Amino acid sequence: xxxxxxxxxxxxxxxxxxxxxxxxxxxxxxxxxxxxxxxxxxxxxxxxxxxxxxxxxxxxxxxxxxxxxxxxxxxxxxxxxxxxxxxxxxxxxxxxxxxxxxxxxxxxxxxxxxxxxxxxxxxxxxxxxxxxxxxxxxxxxxxxxxxxxxxxxxxxxxxxxxxxxxxxxxxxxxxxxxxxxxxxxxxxxxxxxxxxxxxxxxxxxxxxxxxxxxxxxxxxxxxxxxxxxxxxxxxxxxxxxxxxxxxxxxxxxxxxxxxxxxxxxxxxxxxxxxxxxxxxxxxxxxxxxxxxxxxxxxxxxxxxxxxxxxxxxxxxxxxxxxxxxxxxxxxxxxxxxxxxxxxxxxxxxxxxxxxxxxxxxxxxxxxxxxxxxxxxxxxxxxxxxxxxxxxxxxxxxxxxxxxxxxxxxxxxxxxxxxx
Amino acid sequence: xxxxxxxxxxxxxxxxxxxxxxxxxxxxxxxxxxxxxxxxxxxxxxxxxxxxxxxxxxxxxxxxxxxxxxxxxxxxxxxxxxxxxxxxxxxxxxxxxxxxxxxxxxxxxxxxxxxxxxxxxxxxxxxxxxxxxxxxxxxxxxxxxxxxxxxxxxxxxxxxxxxxxxxxxxxxxxxxxxxxxxxxxxxxxxxxxxxxxxxxxxxxxxxxxxxxxxxxxxxxxxxxxxxxxxxxxxxxxxxxxxxxxxxxxxxxxxxxxxxxxxxxxxxxxxxxxxxxxxxxxxxxxxxxxxxxxxxxxxxxxxxxxxxxxxxxxxxxxxxxxxxxxxxxxxxxxxxxxxxxxxxxxxxxxxxxxxxxxxxxxxxxxxxxxxxxxxxxxxxxxxxxxxxxxxxxxxxxxxxxxxxxxxxxxxxxxxxxxxxxxxxxxxxxxxxxxxxxxxxxxxxxxxxxxxxxxxxxxxxxxxxxxxxxxxxxxxxxxxxx
Numbered sequence: 101x102x103x104x105x106x107x108x109x110x111x112x113x114x115x116x117x118x119x120x121x122x123x124x125x126x127x128x129x130x131x132x133x134x135x136x137x138x139x140x141x142x143x144x145x146x147x148x149x150x151x152x153x154x155x156x157x158x159x160x161x162x163x164x165x166x167x168x169x170x171x172x173x174x175x176x177x178x179x180x181x182x183x184x185x186x187x188x189x190x191x192x193x194x195x196x197x198x199x200x201x202x203x204x205x206x207x208x209x210x211x212x213x214x215x216x217x218x219x220x221x222x223x224x225x226x227x228x229x230x231x232x233x234x235x236x237x238x239x240x241x242x243x244x245x246x247x248x249x250x251x252x253x254x255x256x257x258x259x260x261x262x263x264x265x266x267x268x269x270x271x272x273x274x275x276x277x278x279x280x281x282x283x284x285x286x287x288x289x290x291x292x293x294x295x296x297x298x299x300x301x302x303x304x305x306x307x308x309x310x311x312x313x314x315x316x317x318x319x320x321x322x323x324x325x326x327x328x329x330x331x332x333x334x335x336x337x338x339x340x341x342x343x344x345x346x347x348x349x350x351x352x353x354x355x356x357x358x359x360x361x362x363x364x365x366x367x368x369x370x371x372x373x374x375x376x377x378x379x380x381x382x383x384x385x386x387x388x389x390x391x392x393x394x395x396x397x398x399x400x401x402x403x404x405x406x407x408x409x410x411x412x413x414x415x416x417x418x419x420x421x422x423x424x425x426x427x428x429x430x431x432x433x434x435x436x437x438x439x440x441x442x443x444x445x446x447x448x449x450x451x452x453x454x455x456x457x458x459x460x461x462x463x464x465x466x467x468x469x470x471x472x473x474x475x476x477x478x479x480x481x482x483x484x485x486x487x488x489x490x491x492x493x494x495x496x497x498x499x500x501x502x503x504x505x506x507x508x509x510x511x512x513x514x515x516x517x518x519x
Numbered sequence: 520x521x522x523x524x525x526x527x528x529x530x531x532x533x534x535x536x537x538x539x540x541x542x543x544x545x546x547x548x549x550x551x552x553x554x555x556x557x558x559x560x561x562x563x564x565x566x567x568x569x570x571x572x573x574x575x576x577x578x579x580x581x582x583x584x585x586x587x588x589x590x591x592x593x594x595x596x597x598x599x600x601x602x603x604x605x606x607x608x609x610x611x612x613x614x615x616x617x618x619x620x621x622x623x624x625x626x627x628x629x630x631x632x633x634x635x636x637x638x639x640x641x642x643x644x645x646x647x648x649x650x651x652x653x654x655x656x657x658x659x660x661x662x663x664x665x666x667x668x669x670x671x672x673x674x675x676x677x678x679x680x681x682x683x684x685x686x687x688x689x690x691x692x693x694x695x696x697x698x699x700x701x702x703x704x705x706x707x708x709x710x711x712x713x714x715x716x717x718x719x720x721x722x723x724x725x726x727x728x729x730x731x732x733x734x735x736x737x738x739x740x741x742x743x744x745x746x747x748x749x750x751x752x753x754x755x756x757x758x759x760x761x762x763x764x765x766x767x768x769x770x771x772x773x774x775x776x777x778x779x780x781x782x783x784x785x786x787x788x789x790x791x792x793x794x795x796x797x798x799x800x801x802x803x804x805x806x807x808x809x810x811x812x813x814x815x816x817x818x819x820x821x822x823x824x825x826x827x828x829x830x831x832x833x834x835x836x837x838x839x840x841x842x843x844x845x846x847x848x849x850x851x852x853x854x855x856x857x858x859x860x861x862x863x864x865x866x867x868x869x870x871x872x873x874x875x876x877x878x879x880x881x882x883x884x885x886x887x888x889x890x891x892x893x894x895x896x897x898x899x900x901x902x903x904x905x906x907x908x909x910x911x912x913x914x915x916x917x918x919x920x921x922x923x924x925x926x927x928x929x930x931x932x933x934x935x936x937x938x939x940x941x942x943x944x945x946x947x948x949x950x951x952x953x954x955x956x957x958x959x960x961x962x963x964x965x966x967x968x969x970x971x972x973x974x975x976x977x978x979x980x981x982x983x984x985x986x987x988x989x990x991x992x993x994x995x996x997x998x999x
Contacts, residue, residue: 117694125698125970132974342985354982363723468731 137350144349148356154178155189155223155255169254170195180224181349182356182475183482187226194274198251199227204279209246212236213278215403216286217263217294219419219480220253229483231490238494243505250278253286262294269402276410282502283407284458285416289380289424289442290479295395352477359476364426364469371423372437381424383438397449404453415502416450417458418443419489422479425470428461458501460492522563523629523670525711525760526991527984530704532560533667533767540771544689550661553684553771560666565627573610573626574634580606581638582659588645589653599642607635613846630669632843632999636802637663641677643806658685667768671760671996673778674798680773689772698966700766702973707766709976710759713983716992718752726914729921742922742930747938749905750898753995754782757796760994776801783942786884786893788864788900792837792857795901800840808836830865834858844908844999849915853907860900887943894946895939899931902938 158176160169170191179186194202205211214220214232222230232251239247252275254263275283328337345351359367372378379389400416407414420428420439427439440461447457464470473485481489497505522529536556540549565571584599610628612621641654641662654662654677662680683690721744728741758779765775776798785791792800815828841854871880883889906915919927953961962968984991 128967128970129974132971133978136975136978345985362720363727366723
């Protein structure tokens with residue numbers, strides 16, 4: 101804790117700065133910046149190694165929508181900087197990380213087909229550690245049946261497409277083709293938020309298309325100045341800087357260390373300050389969130405309608421995000437926020453169309469520091485998180501949330517399917 | 520706007536005022552800019568005019584008192600002081616006041632404590648002021664509402680303020696001074712937004728762990744971190760803000776007094792208060808300790824009692840330092856621990872002087888081992904007293920019942936020993952680094968090193984604030 105400026109500037113001679121210093125000092129500052137940035141990125145890369153684009157190799161290249169299916173029978177692996185594992189992604193002949201071949205289920209087994217996005221697919225964790233792999237064992241143990249989970253979940257945005265994507269209802273026949281005895285939809289707040297990409301309104305489309313016309317007139321300097329002026333005016337300079345920084349390895353590592361070490365209370369307070377991310381936790385629904393929930397309702401109605409027509413029980417579960425899980429575990433939150441609000445809304449939507457809702461959120465009250473089971477920056481569940489969700493799901497499923505799994509229920513699959 | 524903290528908005532606001540102020544060096548222009556900036560600053564902090572009425576009334580009361588005393592009503596100084604003290608306590612809603620007499624509507628009290636010290640200082644000094652030293656209402660408002668000292672001080676004397684602000688030849692502002700002040704702004708910004716933020720995080724995590732069912736070894740470690748993190752946090756938070764305002768004021772050609780002088784280097788608690796929140800302790804020494812000691816000494820002629828009177832006066836002064844910090848009973852204990860610490864320190868010095876003579880004591884006090892252990896003890900005592908500074912009785916109860924008395928003693932001893940070792944190494948390292956010098960002075964404080972240092976801190980602060988995209992942390996001392 102030194103105070104280098106203990107020397108009173110007033111007592112210093114106000115001599116002129118040597119001429120060379122006017123060049124030397126800014127150069128020294130620039131050199132410091134470059135060296136520090138390079139060094140911190142090097143250290144961050146060494147400390148948190150990753151192979152960023154491994155999974156992308158299993159997907160069709162050049163798809164700008166991010167909804168490309170996985171290449172059938174492809175195998176790739178990827179290590180996220182926050183994960184200790186090099187996760188292998190092995191897609192079957194139908195392009196799913198199902199952990200089993202594509203086709204009908206073995207005789208005598210009860211098959212749950214899981215649909216969802218990257219969280220359900222088990223992004224960044226080995227398949228055998230994902231809840232889709234752990235759940236059948238738990239359920240089989242508790243119900244005494246041979247239960248298997250066929251995972252049709254796709255990766256998140258740019259990892260094989262968000263779910264639901266615009267064409268998901270048309271492709272729901274793929275879910276039914278997997279011969280399900282029940283369908284379990286894993287929903288996350290981010291999945292609902294991603295639905296805003298589904299149907300951009302005219303205003304958004306216009307904004308995207310509105311590229312400032314710089315023209316070819318004038319010198320490059322004038323064009324550059326115009327570009328800079330536009331960028332400063334619409335705030336994109338800072339946004340770009342921030343984006344670059346957040347994408348850098350040192351940014352990720354710094355954020356990871358901070359999030360991992362800050363207390364639950366502080367983390368939640370900080371998270372809620374970001375209105376964009378915390379919108380789903382507000383008690384009052386913004387216009388954006390009302391519209392997102394309407395979109396969700398449309399998809400839910402479609403999926404549940406198709407499942408009902410095929411006579412397959414349909415259930416949905418909301419897996420909370422990191423901050424939401426922390427709030428529930430703490431048992432307190434600021435006025436104007438409610439971590440159960442989205443849970444209630446999704447339940448109402450799912451139940452209104454005849455589906456079952458598996459409510460695992462209240463069980464997070466009994467999990468101390470559940471946020472430690474998520475990758476702090478990325479936000480996906482880590483291996484511990486998948487194990488936790490598998491246990492909570494098994495508890496709720498066998499506790500009566502879905503009649504087919506109720507412990508002591510008779511394994512009369514055909515009857516249940518007919519209902 | 521988040522202007523009452525060391526935010527980027529505050530720095531930009533301050534820099535805009537600096538640029539405007541330097542467009543013309545005349546004192547009229549500089550005063551007009553400072554006044555305009557201060558009024559704008561207040562306006563941005565609170566939009567309701569009604570909320571300012573109590574503060575305006577307080578300032579008016581102070582000014583009326585000063586004018587009356589200047590006009591020869593010097594017999595009323597004591598009444599004026601009492602009135603100001605009472606109104607201050609009433610406006611700050613001290614918890615011992617009956618609730619029924621307090622104002623109900625919300626009003627602006629930010630910086631009131633610092634205004635209180637400035638107004639009292641003017642009142643006390645106004646009796647000694649000559650006729651041509653009369654303080655006009657403009658100068659009075661400028662001195663009290665100066666945006667650089669409004670929120671958390673430092674508490675500047677009026678004569679020092681007037682000397683720089685109203686000088687016909689303003690303080691010089693060459694590239695070296697500008698460079699030094701810019702570096703200081705960056706350093707202050709880093710202290711508040713990075714260092715204090717990380718230390719606060721460390722403190723909060725340790726506090727959480729104290730109430731969790733953890734193995735005893737982890738609890739002891741949490742208690743250790745809980746105690747050591749807060750003094751460093753408070754130092755970074757407060758001194759960082761002070762760095763920024765001192766630099767901004769200097770760029771507006773006013774020298775503000777220093778508020779910190781490497782406080783954790785102090786080898787005794789008495790020395791500590793010469794280095795921590797210097798302007799507050801100096802104010803109280805000037806207006807409480809000195810008069811109290813003078814009055815007490817007049818009542819006795821015994822030299823033995825006289826020396827104990829000094830101990831008593833120290834206790835009263837630093838007890839007041841403690842209770843000034845807050846309105847609740849926790850701060851009474853905090854005050855007693857500050858006053859007690861200083862008084863025991865003085866008694867220890869007196870006892871040693873009696874036993875080994877004054878010369879012997881001086882020799883002992885200069886021995887590196889004695890200094891190192893004294894430094895460790897000073898830090899650990901101050902850190903321990905901080906419990907009554909940042910927590911409520913409920914929290915204190917929860918924290919203290921988490922460990923047994925023997926375990927707390929063990930933690931405190933460990934902190935003393937660790938602080939002794941770490942601070943000694945730090946002092947040694949600093950001395951070694953500063954000893955590397957050229958003809959122009961130590962390399963560490965050369966302009967080249969300062970540029971490297973400021974760039975690194977600036978980059979870290981920028982990265983952190985952009986990455987976290989959170990409002991700047993609040994300044995603890997603005998609450999007082």
